[in-house]
Amino acid sequence: MAFFLLYLSLFLCSSTFFYLLFLRFTLQRRLSLPPGSFGLPIIGETLQLISAYKTENPEPFIDDRVNRYGNLFSTHIFGERTVFSADPEVNRFVLQNEGRLFESSYPTSISNLLGKHSLLLMKGNLHKRMHSLTMSFANSPIIRNDLLVDIDRLIRLNLDSWTNKVFLQDQAKKITFSLTVKQLMSYDPGEWTEQLRKEYLLVIDGFFGLPLPFFFTTYGRAIKARTKVAEALRLIVRERRKEFEENINNRKKDMLNALFLEEGGGISDEEIVDFLVALLVAGYETTSTIMTLAVKFLTETPLALAQLKKEQEGIRAKKNETESLEWSDYKSMPFTQCVINETLRVSNIISGVFRRATTDVNIKGFTIPKGWKVFASFRAVHLDQDYYKEARTFNPWRWQNENDISEAPSTASSQGNTYTPFGGGPRLCPGYELARVEISVFLHYLVTKYSWEPAEKDKLVFFPTTRTQKNYPINVHRRKLGHEL
Numbered sequence: 001m002a003f004f005l006l007y008l009s010l011f012l013c014s015s016t017f018f019y020l021l022f023l024r025f026t027l028q029r030r031l032s033l034p035p036g037s038f039g040l041p042i043i044g045e046t047l048q049l050i051s052a053y054k055t056e057n058p059e060p061f062i063d064d065r066v067n068r069y070g071n072l073f074s075t076h077i078f079g080e081r082t083v084f085s086a087d088p089e090v091n092r093f094v095l096q097n098e099g100r101l102f103e104s105s106y107p108t109s110i111s112n113l114l115g116k117h118s119l120l121l122m123k124g125n126l127h128k129r130m131h132s133l134t135m136s137f138a139n140s141p142i143i144r145n146d147l148l149v150d151i152d153r154l155i156r157l158n159l160d161s162w163t164n165k166v167f168l169q170d171q172a173k174k175i176t177f178s179l180t181v182k183q184l185m186s187y188d189p190g191e192w193t194e195q196l197r198k199e200y201l202l203v204i205d206g207f208f209g210l211p212l213p214f215f216f217t218t219y220g221r222a223i224k225a226r227t228k229v230a231e232a233l234r235l236i237v238r239e240r241r242k243e244f245e246e247n248i249n250n251r252k253k254d255m256l257n258a259l260f261l262e263e264g265g266g267i268s269d270e271e272i273v274d275f276l277v278a279l280l281v282a283g284y285e286t287t288s289t290i291m292t293l294a295v296k297f298l299t300e301t302p303l304a305l306a307q308l309k310k311e312q313e314g315i316r317a318k319k320n321e322t323e324s325l326e327w328s329d330y331k332s333m334p335f336t337q338c339v340i341n342e343t344l345r346v347s348n349i350i351s352g353v354f355r356r357a358t359t360d361v362n363i364k365g366f367t368i369p370k371g372w373k374v375f376a377s378f379r380a381v382h383l384d385q386d387y388y389k390e391a392r393t394f395n396p397w398r399w400q401n402e403n404d405i406s407e408a409p410s411t412a413s414s415q416g417n418t419y420t421p422f423g424g425g426p427r428l429c430p431g432y433e434l435a436r437v438e439i440s441v442f443l444h445y446l447v448t449k450y451s452w453e454p455a456e457k458d459k460l461v462f463f464p465t466t467r468t469q470k471n472y473p474i475n476v477h478r479r480k481l482g483h484e485l
C-alpha cells in the first residue's frame with residue numbers, strides 16, 4: 001500500500017511538472033509571451049522572490065531577470081502567472097487602462113484585512129465616484145483652507161514632546177495616524193486614538209506576514225486586530241450618524257460627514273467602516289516611511305541638509321516662533337520638494353502595483369494573456385540608469401530645474417513619464433498632495449526646532465524593500481532659531 005501511494009504521488013508530481021512544461025511552451029509559442037521562467041511547479045519563483053527581498057539590494061529579483069530577459073518578463077509567483085514590467089511605457093499603459101484592459105487585483109488575504117468595501121478593491125462606477133469623493137477631500141483648496149492648520153498644529157504638538165532620544169519612525173507614524181484620524185473623523189490625539197493605533201499596527205503587520213490565519217501567527221493576530229478596529233470605528237460611525245441626522249445646521253466638515261452626505265445617506269455603516277480602515281492603511285505607513293527616510297538621507301548628505309535648513313529658516317525668519325505655516329510658505333519650499341521627490345524616487349515602500357489582465361493584451365510585440373497578473377514596477381524604473389543618471393544615489397539636486405511642483409504628480413517633472421511614485425490613471429493616489437504637505441511641514445519644524453545625530457549605528461537599510469528596518473533612533477537637541485543649543 002505504502003509503495004502504491006509513493007508511486008501515485010510520484011506519478012502525480014511528474015505529470016503536473018510535464019503538464020506545466022507543456023503549457024509553458026505551447027503558451028509561449030501561441031501567444032508570444034514575454035520571455036522568462038516559471039520556476040518550479042505550483043510554487044513557481046515565489047521563494048526566489050521572497051529570498052531576494054531579504055537582501056539589501058533594492059531590486060534583486062527584477063534586476064536579475066531584466067538582465068536576462070529584458071524590461072518585460074514572465075514569471076510565476078504566489079500561485080499566479082505574472083508579467084513584470086520595468087518599462088515606463090508599459091507601466092503607464094497598465095495604469096491608464098485600469099477598468100478597460102486591466103483591473104486591480106489583491107489576494108484574498110489582503111482584501112480580508114482591507115475590507116471588501118475599501119476604495120482599493122472597488123471597481124467600475126462605484127470606484128469612480130468614491131475615488132473622486134476621496135480626491136475632493138485631499139485636494140489643494142481643502143488642504144489650504146481646512147487641513148493645513150491641523151497639520152501644522154498636530155506636527156508641532158508631536159515635536160514639542162520630544163526629549164533626547166526619539167525613534168523617528170515611531171514618531172512619524174504617530175503624526176500621520178493622528179493627522180488621518182483628524183481628517184477622517186475630527187478626533188484629536190488622545191487615549192482612544194492611541195489604543196486604536198496600537199491595534200492598527202497589528203493590522204499593518206498582517207500585510208507583510210505569511211497569510212496563515214491562526215491565533216499565534218502575525219496574520220491571525222492582524223485579522224483579530226482588524227475586527228477590533230472595525231468595532232471601534234463602527235461605534236463612532238453610529239454616534240456620528242445620529243449627530244448628523246439631528247444636527248443639520250452644525251455639522252463637522254470631515255470625511256465622515258461627506259460620506260453621510262453621499263447620495264442622501266446611501267452608504268451603509270459597514271461600507272463606511274471598510275472605507276475608513278483602508279484610508280488609514282493607505283496614508284499611514286507610506287507617508288511616515290518617507291518622513292523617516294528623508295531625514296536619514298538628509299543626515300547622510302550634509303550639503304542637502306544645509307540647503308534645506310537655509311530654505312526653512314528663511315521661511316521661519318519671516319514669522320514669529322509660534323506662527324503657523326501658510327499655503328504660501330508651503331509653495332515657497334522648492335528645495336524641500338526636491339528632497340521629497342528624491343526620497344520618493346529611491347525608497348518608496350509602494351514599489352509598484354498589481355493588476356489583472358481582463359482580456360489578452362498585446363504590447364511591445366508580446367501578449368499578456370487574459371487572467372494573468374501584471375506587476376508594474378515603479379521602483380525598477382525609478383532606479384534605472386537609462387532614466388536617472390547615477391540612479392542609485394540620493395541626489396536631490398537632480399530635481400532642481402523640475403521643482404515647479406504641479407498639481408498632477410505624473411507631470412511633476414520633465415521626467416514625469418518615468419516618475420510615478422503615486423501611481424496614475426483612475427487609481428492615482430488621492431493623497432499625493434496631502435502627503436507632500438505633511439512631509440514638508442514635518443521637515444520645516446524638525447530642522448527649525450532641532451538638530452540631531454543618529455543615536456545608533458544605522459540599523460535602517462538603505463532601501464526599505466524588507467521589513468527589517470523598523471526605526472531610526474536619533475538624539476535630538478533643541479535649537480533656538482539660528483543657534484545650536
Ligand code: HEM
Nearest residue numbers: 119120282283286287350353421422423427429430431435
Ligand atoms: C508618500 C505617501 C504616499 C504614497 C507613496 C502613496 C502611493 C500610492 C500609490 C502608488 C497608489 C496607487 C495604488 C494602485 O494603483 O493600485 C495609491 C493609492 C491610494 N492612496 Fe496613496 N500614497 C501615499 C499617501 C497617501 C495618503 C496620505 C492617503 C490618504 C488620503 C492615500 C490614499 C490612497 C488611497 C485611498 C488609494 C487608493 C486609490 C484607488 O484605488 O482608487 N495615500 N497611493
